[in-house]
Amino acid sequence: MSVDPADQIEAGLSAFGVELGARFDAATTEQELRNARAELLGKGGSLTSLLKLMGRVPPERRKELGERVNAAKSGVESAFEGRLLALRAAARRADLEGPALDLTMPGRVPAPRGHMHPVTRVRFEILDVFRSLGFEVAWGPEIDLEQNNFTRLAFPPDHPATDMQDSFWVRVAGAPPDSRALLRTHTSTVQIREMLQHPPPLARVSGGAVFRRDDDVTHSPMFHQVEGFLVDEGVSFAQLKGVLTAFAERFYGPGTGVRFRPSYFPFVEPGAEVDVSCVFCRAGEASRAACRVCKGTGWLEILGCGMIHPRVLEHCGVDPERWTGFAFGMGVERVAMLRYGIPDIRLLFENDPRFLVQF
Numbered sequence: 001m002s003v004d005p006a007d008q009i010e011a012g013l014s015a016f017g018v019e020l021g022a023r024f025d026a027a028t029t030e031q032e033l034r035n036a037r038a039e040l041l042g043k044g045g046s047l048t049s050l051l052k053l054m055g056r057v058p059p060e061r062r063k064e065l066g067e068r069v070n071a072a073k074s075g076v077e078s079a080f081e082g083r084l085l086a087l088r089a090a091a092r093r094a095d096l097e098g099p100a101l102d103l104t105m106p107g108r109v110p111a112p113r114g115h116m117h118p119v120t121r122v123r124f125e126i127l128d129v130f131r132s133l134g135f136e137v138a139w140g141p142e143i144d145l146e147q148n149n150f151t152r153l154a155f156p157p158d159h160p161a162t163d164m165q166d167s168f169w170v171r172v173a174g175a176p177p178d179s180r181a182l183l184r185t186h187t188s189t190v191q192i193r194e195m196l197q198h199p200p201p202l203a204r205v206s207g208g209a210v211f212r213r214d215d216d217v218t219h220s221p222m223f224h225q226v227e228g229f230l231v232d233e234g235v236s237f238a239q240l241k242g243v244l245t246a247f248a249e250r251f252y253g254p255g256t257g258v259r260f261r262p263s264y265f266p267f268v269e270p271g272a273e274v275d276v277s278c279v280f281c282r283a284g285e286a287s288r289a290a291c292r293v294c295k296g297t298g299w300l301e302i303l304g305c306g307m308i309h310p311r312v313l314e315h316c317g318v319d320p321e322r323w324t325g326f327a328f329g330m331g332v333e334r335v336a337m338l339r340y341g342i343p344d345i346r347l348l349f350e351n352d353p354r355f356l357v358q359f
């Protein structure tokens with residue numbers, strides 16, 4: 001004799017009401033409570049089996065029984081939520097009333113200690129050397145106006161660096177066309193900002209990220225520079241040479257040779273690039289001819305520099321008849337690569353711990 005599915009559901013629902021309360025109340029942990037819910041509402045759960053029978057219930061009873069089964073289902077959900085809250089509140093109470101946890105105790109397994117990234121460390125060391133020479137540290141933003149990055153530095157409008165292809169231009173909503181912004185391509189922006197804000201005499205140094213559309217073993221699209229400049233009465237190229245020679249001796253060690261080669265930057269006159277004598281073959285780590293770092297020349301380029309162009313001083317409201325100054329800008333990654341003998345600039349930005357632990 002087959003049992004009527006409607007009767008089966010009726011019987012199941014009356015047993016279910018009793019079962020529900022008892023099961024959830026018996027659970028003493030969240031896991032037990034979740035298991036009990038799965039036994040009712042899970043795939044083979046008792047309420048799920050009743051729901052499966054609904055398809056075979058005669059149509060005249062389907063509505064009324066369906067409503068009761070659905071009500072039983074929401075009953076399960078709300079009983080579950082209620083018990084869950086009660087269990088969590090009890091667990092929290094037990095935590096608060098239990099023995100206090102001393103968060104200042106040292107861990108049982110010592111945590112490995114990190115350290116500064118080599119580029120950050122070298123940047124701070126460079127700034128420290130200039131601070132010890134009397135320069136004050138200044139800051140500038142990574143997004144700056146075209147005027148500060150190019151125009152006031154006397155870049156001609158058709159200079160390749162000002163091209164869409166060479167710089168990262170940034171759209172500033174509502175900005176007038178003569179105040180375009182970009183990711184600064186060098187830290188020389190800080191010279192301009194400082195001279196616009198403070199009257200001379202000034203001796204400032206500043207370090208930070210700069211951005212260019214460059215990408216190979218010695219060029220990265222994001223890299224760091226340290227910029228320094230000094231404006232005062234009677235400043236000459238001799239003082240620029242003295243400051244940079246003192247930097248090379250302090251940073252790379254006494255006896256480091258420094259060489260100035262004429263070079264062109266629109267914002268200085270005269271301009272130069274500075275090489276230091278190769279630290280690797282000088283230390284006897286490689287013979288001069290075989291040195292991979294300086295490629296046998298004995299010299300390594302680290303920076304650009306020069307006497308600030310009178311036009312740049314004028315653009316910042318500084319009288320070039322009274323004041324003169326020098327400026328220099330060096331690539332921090334380049335200085336770090338030379339110090340540590342790193343052959344590829346990209347290693348510095350891949351953040352591979354096997355590489356970084358070596359510093």
Ligand code: FA5
Pocket residue numbers: 185186187188212214215218219220221222223224225227265268271301302303304305306327328329330331332333334345
């Ligand atoms: C400049 O950026 C000038 N502002 C420097 C300067 C300042 C000259 C003040 C005169 C007076 P340059 O483009 O040469 O110059 O860059 C300076 C240094 O940054 C280079 O010597 C090099 O070490 C480093 N550099 C340039 N491009 C990259 C790059 N894509 N990746 C890593 N380092 C770079």
